[in-house]
Amino acid sequence: MTYDAILLTSFGGPEGPDEVMPYLERVTAGRGVPRERLEEVSHHYLALGGVSPINEQNRALLAAMRERFPERGIDLPIYWGNRNSAPFFADVVKEMYDNGHRRVLAWVTSAYSSYSGCRQYRENLYQALADNDLVGKMVIDKVRHYFDHPGFLQPVIEDLEDKLQAMVKDGLDYSEIDVMFATHSIPDAMGETSGPPALRETFEKPGGAYEAQHLAAAEIVMNKVHSDLGVSSVSWQLVYQSRSGSPQIPWLEPDVNDAIRDIHASGKKGVIVVPIGFVSDHVEVIWDLDNEAQETASELGMYFARVTTPGSSLAFTDGIADLILERVNGAAAQALSPLGPWPSQCVAGCCPNLRRELKVIAEASAE
Numbered sequence: 302m303t304y305d306a307i308l309l310t311s312f313g314g315p316e317g318p319d320e321v322m323p324y325l326e327r328v329t330a331g332r333g334v335p336r337e338r339l340e341e342v343s344h345h346y347l348a349l350g351g352v353s354p355i356n357e358q359n360r361a362l363l364a365a366m367r368e369r370f371p372e373r374g375i376d377l378p379i380y381w382g383n384r385n386s387a388p389f390f391a392d393v394v395k396e397m398y399d400n401g402h403r404r405v406l407a408w409v410t411s412a413y414s415s416y417s418g419c420r421q422y423r424e425n426l427y428q429a430l431a432d433n434d435l436v437g438k439m440v441i442d443k444v445r446h447y448f449d450h451p452g453f454l455q456p457v458i459e460d461l462e463d464k465l466q467a468m469v470k471d472g473l474d475y476s477e478i479d480v481m482f483a484t485h486s487i488p489d490a491m492g493e494t495s496g497p498p499a500l501r502e503t504f505e506k507p508g509g510a511y512e513a514q515h516l517a518a519a520e521i522v523m524n525k526v527h528s529d530l531g532v533s534s535v536s537w538q539l540v541y542q543s544r545s546g547s548p549q550i551p552w553l554e555p556d557v558n559d560a561i562r563d564i565h566a567s568g569k570k571g572v573i574v575v576p577i578g579f580v581s582d583h584v585e586v587i588w589d590l591d592n593e594a595q596e597t598a599s600e601l602g603m604y605f606a607r608v609t610t611p612g613s614s615l616a617f618t619d620g621i622a623d624l625i626l627e628r629v630n631g632a633a634a635q636a637l638s639p640l641g642p643w644p645s646q647c648v649a650g651c652c653p654n655l656r657r658e659l660k661v662i663a664e665a666s667a668e
């Protein structure tokens with residue numbers, strides 16, 4: 302397949318206090334999130350001056366991609382668009398079309414399968430084509446999930462090794478530390494339906510493919526860390542954060558704060574949180590982890606550290622180039638876990654919209 306442009310596809314965030322409430326309303330439109338939750342989250346954003354760091358981080362990543370890709374043999378213009386804030390998908394889609402592009406490859410800042418991390422982006426990109434009357438006139442494909450790609454995991458592995466060694470230098474034994482891989486909680490129903498329908502029975506409920514991919518990524522990280530550091534006794538677990546929605550609806554657990562209390566009760570003295578679910582240090586990382594989870598740990602008198610996200614590191618930028626080259630010239634797919642490489646095309650029924658069925662880009666027809 303040949304492409305004539307790349308789209309860095311992301312979530313978006315507010316860039317001033319006045320943008321916070323409209324942004325939150327856009328993110329949660331039709332999603333059944335109670336008003337009180339929006340109020341609470343608006344305080345997180347306002348405490349940061351109303352500016353989410355996510356757009357600055359995407360500008361940095363865009364610059365890194367533009368600098369590095371030509372050296373990797375990718376000579377395509379790179380655009381940037383967001384679901385929930387400017388530059389909006391509909392505007393960038395129009396800009397790409399006006400500039401003569403007809404076959405666009407979108408790479409999304411979400412490494413895992415779930416409605417929120419996959420189909421919702423594909424629905425919104427279809428809508429952006431429809432808004433501009435470009436359905437059938439312009440194709441947008443999407444790069445596969447990359448939870449087990451070396452470029453995504455390498456920066457995490459290196460920083461986790463540093464953080465572990467620093468905590469040991471501070472006097473803890475490796476066996477007194479618990480590593481918590483943290484990701485965004487989602488409703489149980491969204492977890493159970495994540496991934497291709499044909500594989501659904503192979504994954505545990507309620508986490509589904511979403512949880513399985515996170516466990517696979519965490520296992521790769523821990524195997525490498527254990528062998529690099531020559532230890533085998535560092536315990537780890539997958540935890541969830543940033544729970545939203547109505548309290549009556551079950552979401553994936555345990556919450557990171559509850560998990561910290563549990564390991565404290567079992568005698569651990571230190572916790573290292575790895576935000577494995579995210580690609581940059583945006584609000585959910587700096588508020589829910591650096592602020593709230595760190596406070597939980599310090600109230601208990603525990604050591605706390607938080608590992609970096611891939612951000613705009615060279616390893617990650619090169620990993621994105623690898624993923625794009627898989628599609629552009631059929632380069633071999635790199636994947637470190639038995640689950641991968643994840644298929645390039647989502648199939649019908651993958652990570653469904655449980656509220657209403659909407660048209661999407663980049664979907665293989667059912668066979």
Ligand SMILES: CC1=C(CCC(=O)O)c2cc3nc(cc4[nH]c(cc5[nH]c(cc1n2)c(C)c5CCC(=O)O)c(CCC(=O)O)c4C)C(CCC(=O)O)=C3C
Pocket residue numbers: 312313314315325328329332334338339342353354355410411412415417418485486487488543544545546578583584585
């Ligand atoms: C799986 C997942 C990812 C990872 C995949 C991906 O990256 O896409 C993710 C990322 C992000 N989520 C973000 C922000 C928010 N998410 C919310 C709400 C929700 N997220 C959900 C899931 C996810 N979210 C869900 C199931 C909801 C409930 C509403 C619904 O069912 O859709 C709300 C509303 C308030 C609240 O309810 O918390 C906000 C403000 C930001 C930007 C942070 C910044 O500004 O720096 C980012 C990167």
Ligand SMILES: [Fe+2]
Pocket residue numbers: 485
């Ligand atoms: Fe979210």
